[in-house]
Amino acid sequence: MRQNTIKSLMKSGAFPVATTSVELIQTHVSWIFLTDTHAFKLKKPVNFGFLDFSTVDLRRFYCEEEVRLNRRLCPDIYEGVIALRETADGAAFTGDGPIIDYAVMMKRLPGDRMLDQLVTSGVATVEDMIKVARAVGRFHAEAASSQRISEFGSLKQIMFNWTENLQQMLPYETSTLPADERETIQSWVINFANTNCELFNRRIKEGYIRECDGDLHLENICLVDGKVYIFDCIEFNERFRFCDTAADIAFLLMDLDFHDRSDLSEAVITTYQEISGDLELEKLVDFYKVYRAFVRGKVESLCLNDDGIDSEHKTSARKRATRYFRLARGYCERTRLRQTLFITCGSMGCGKSTLSNQLSFELGIPVYNSDLVRKMLVGRPVVSAAHEQYDQGMYDSATTEKTYDELKKFAGYELAAGHSVLIDASFRRATDRTSFSELAALHNTDFIILLVTCDEYEQKNRLKRRAQDGSSVSDGRIELLDPQKANFEFPDKNEGCIIQVNTTRSPEDLASQIYRELKQ
Numbered sequence: 058m059r060q061n062t063i064k065s066l067m068k069s070g071a072f073p074v075a076t077t078s079v080e081l082i083q084t085h086v087s088w089i090f091l092t093d094t095h096a097f098k099l100k101k102p103v104n105f106g107f108l109d110f111s112t113v114d115l116r117r118f119y120c121e122e123e124v125r126l127n128r129r130l131c132p133d134i135y136e137g138v139i140a141l142r143e144t145a146d147g148a149a150f151t152g153d154g155p156i157i158d159y160a161v162m163m164k165r166l167p168g169d170r171m172l173d174q175l176v177t178s179g180v181a182t183v184e185d186m187i188k189v190a191r192a193v194g195r196f197h198a199e200a201a202s203s204q205r206i207s208e209f210g211s212l213k214q215i216m217f218n219w220t221e222n223l224q225q226m227l228p229y230e231t232s233t234l235p236a237d238e239r240e241t242i243q244s245w246v247i248n249f250a251n252t253n254c255e256l257f258n259r260r261i262k263e264g265y266i267r268e269c270d271g272d273l274h275l276e277n278i279c280l281v282d283g284k285v286y287i288f289d290c291i292e293f294n295e296r297f298r299f300c301d302t303a304a305d306i307a308f309l310l311m312d313l314d315f316h317d318r319s320d321l322s323e324a325v326i327t328t329y330q331e332i333s334g335d336l337e338l339e340k341l342v343d344f345y346k347v348y349r350a351f352v353r354g355k356v357e358s359l360c361l362n363d364d365g366i367d368s369e370h371k372t373s374a375r376k377r378a379t380r381y382f383r384l385a386r387g388y389c390e391r392t393r394l395r396q397t398l399f400i401t402c403g404s405m406g407c408g409k410s411t412l413s414n415q416l417s418f419e420l421g422i423p424v425y426n427s428d429l430v431r432k433m434l435v436g437r438p439v440v441s442a443a444h445e446q447y448d449q450g451m452y453d454s455a456t457t458e459k460t461y462d463e464l465k466k467f468a469g470y471e472l473a474a475g476h477s478v479l480i481d482a483s484f485r486r487a488t489d490r491t492s493f494s495e496l497a498a499l500h501n502t503d504f505i506i507l508l509v510t511c512d513e514y515e516q517k518n519r520l521k522r523r524a525q526d527g528s529s530v531s532d533g534r535i536e537l538l539d540p541q542k543a544n545f546e547f548p549d550k551n552e553g554c555i556i557q558v559n560t561t562r563s564p565e566d567l568a569s570q571i572y573r574e575l576k577q
Contacts, residue, residue, distance in 0.1 A: 061147065061148075062157070064147070065146065065147030065149065066088075066090050066097075066148055067079050067081065068146070068147075070149070071147070071149040071150060072095070072097065072149070072151070073150055074092055074095050075094075076093040076094065076095075077093055078092075078093065079091065079092055083366055083370075085101075085103075085363055086101050086105075086108060086110065086293075087100055087101060091165060094165055095136075095162060096162075096163050096164075097150060097161070097162055098120075098123075098161040098163070099141065099160045100116045100120065100160075105225075105359065106225075107221060107294055107297070110293070113156075116158060116159055119292055120138045120159045120160060120161050121138055122292040123161050123289075123290075123292040124136075126290050126292050126298075127163075127290055127292075129196070130192070131286050131287065131288045134163050134164045134166065134286060134288060136162045136164065138160070138161060139159070139160055139161075140157075141156070141157045141159065142154040143157055163288075166279040167279070170279050170280050170281050171276060171278070172185075172275040172278040172280060173274075173275035173276045173316065176275055176316045176318050176321070177316055181318070183321065183324045186325050186328075187324050187325075187328045188280070188283075189285055189287075189325070190306075190324065190328035191328055192287060193270075193305070193309070194328070194333050196287070197302045197305065197306075198332070198333065200267035200269060201268040202268070206266055206299045208266075209266060209296055209300060210257065210261045210265070210266030210299075210300065211257070214296065215250070215257070216247075218348075222351055223239060226239055226355060227239075229378075232378075233361075233378035233379050234358070234382045238382060238386055238569065242347065242351065242386060242389060245347070245389040245392075249344050249392075253340075253344075256337070256341065260337075265335065266300065267299075268298055269299070269302060269305040270291070271291030271298040271300065272289060272308070273290075273308040274308050274312040274353070275309070275312045275316065277290075278309075301341065301345070302335065303338050303342060303345055304348065306325070306326075306329055306338070307345035307346045308349040310325060311349040311350050311353075311384070312349075312353075314346070314418075314421065315353075315380065315381065317418065326338065326339070326342075343392055346384075346388050347388045350381045350385035351381070351385045353381045354377075354378045354381035354385065355378075357375070358378045360374040361374060361375060361378075379565065383415075383418070383419055383565055384418070384419065386569070386572075387418065387419025387420055387568075390420060391420055391421055393576075394420060395502070395503050396475065396503065397503040398472060398497040398500075398502055398504050398505070399416070399478070399480070399505045400479070400480045400490065400493050400505070400507065401413060401480070401482060401509055402483070402485075402507065402509065402548055403508065403509035404483060404516070404538060404541050404542050404545060405520065405534075405537065405538060405541060406517070406519045406520040406523065406535075406538065407511040408509055408511055408560030409481055409507075410426060410481055411560065412507065412509060412567055412568075413426070413479050415564035415565065415568050416479060416571070420477070422476065423479070424481050425467045425479075425481065426481045426482075426530065427460055427461075427464060427480075427482035428531045430460050430464055430467075431451060431452075431456065431457075431460045432530070433463075434460060434463060435456065461482070461492070465492060465493060472502055473500065477502075483541070483545075484548075485541065485544060486546055487546045487548070490548060490552055490553075494552060497553075505553070506548050506553055506554065507558065507571070508557040508558070510559050511559065511560045511561060512559075512561050516538070517535050517538065520534060520535040521535060556575075558570060
């Protein structure tokens with residue numbers, strides 16, 4: 058669409074409703090103009106193969122489909138299709154001039170009640186997620202099914218979609234998805250498909266292939282006055298909408314993981330299974346989580362080629378794409394990971410916590426941080442600087458002993474529950490590492506020491522930046538680094554499996570290195 062058309066639509070008089078302002082939001086396939094009360098969604102004239110909006114007739118057809126399909130879950134939100142016309146003042150959704158294009162007109166939902174915002178801000182509750190899960194479960198129970206729709210649950214069709222996605226990511230090897238990561242995910246997908254043929258066939262026979270939503274992520278769900286609004290389903294390609302109900306609910310579960318709120322997933326799964334009776338959901342959910350994370354990564358990557366999107370938004374899209382692809386890779390590794398007790402080992406400022414958080418995100422395992430536990434024990438606020446001398450005050454040997462004892466308790470609780478766990482601490486003393494190794498042996502789990510190193514110049518710079526920022530839970534300071542290093546007892550091979558990483562590389566690269574070494 059020409060820039061002068063977009064400029065015309067930024068005027069309040071271009072709309073059939075009164076408004077004090079107009080806001081423009083762009084995706085890789087749409088321009089969305091927000092007035093005070095409504096949203097007007099124009100489709101971009103693009104053709105990605107899986108989506109074709111290249112002509113006015115196609116855009117009109119898919120606008121009509123969008124309204125029809127979304128009224129299944131939002132009957133009072135989608136008002137209809139509206140023509141964009143030429144007027145004396147430029148393009149507008151008013152008048153009776155020649156038609157330029159078509160758009161979807163819908164009531165505007167409050168942005169602060171979108172589920173992604175509620176989840177990110179910590180406002181979303183378990184009760185909210187139960188309401189969403191019930192809405193999805195009821196929707197799936199009533200969704201259309203037929204012999205033709207069931208064909209889209211076949212492995213042939215599923216792998217066709219996967220092949221398309223993988224091929225479309227070939228141009229992004231240097232930006233969002235390196236070739237080796239793509240190939241690792243592809244190998245995992247093929248192996249899962251080949252070893253679960255009977256499961257996929259059973260899903261078809263038992264009627265789980267339905268006309269679903271297809272785009273069930275947090276940004277497309279709004280909670281207002283106790284009601285659940287699920288909008289913006291897939292209208293442009295029925296093979297993305299005709300799918301296993303497990304693939305639909307997996308999108309929501311994946312997005313909770315993406316937003317670091319996996320704690321809300323259990324309520325979704327439990328409630329959804331109660332309504333759907335789908336007892337085999339969890340056998341498939343990781344497979345479809347990989348698919349959904351990969352698709353979201355692809356969608357964000359496609360924004361990088363859109364000349365209408367500015368560099369700041371492209372940078373954000375690149376980061377989101379990378380994070381989605383790392384989550385997809387992590388799901389693959391979760392299915393291979395034996396129960397493991399991981400501990401970090403390294404001096405202050407070397408990057409232990411950054412690496413720990415990356416692994417926790419990708420592998421879905423809990424992390425216990427020694428700085429947090431120490432301050433909890435002594436009753437100090439989490440983000441409060443404690444300018445203690447080395448091995449003095451809250452860092453004396455007695456408090457350190459108590460801190461490691463508490464960390465060991467947390468690790469023991471997780472291992473007893475059958476979970477892997479990561480303890481983020483310096484572990485500078487061999488006796489502490491031995492104690493945790495014995496704990497792993499007690500629970501018959503693997504024990505991995507992540508020996509974290511860093512270039513000394515970069516390490517000192519990190520400590521300087523941390524002190525200036527003042528928001529870190531860690532109290533490590535540059536003047537404490539040399540005394541700590543002087544008292545550091547480096548692990549040897551007799552203590553267990555040691556994986557050494559240098560954090561001058563990105564956390565994503567280090568996670569992949571760790572996965573490779575875990576296979577050996």
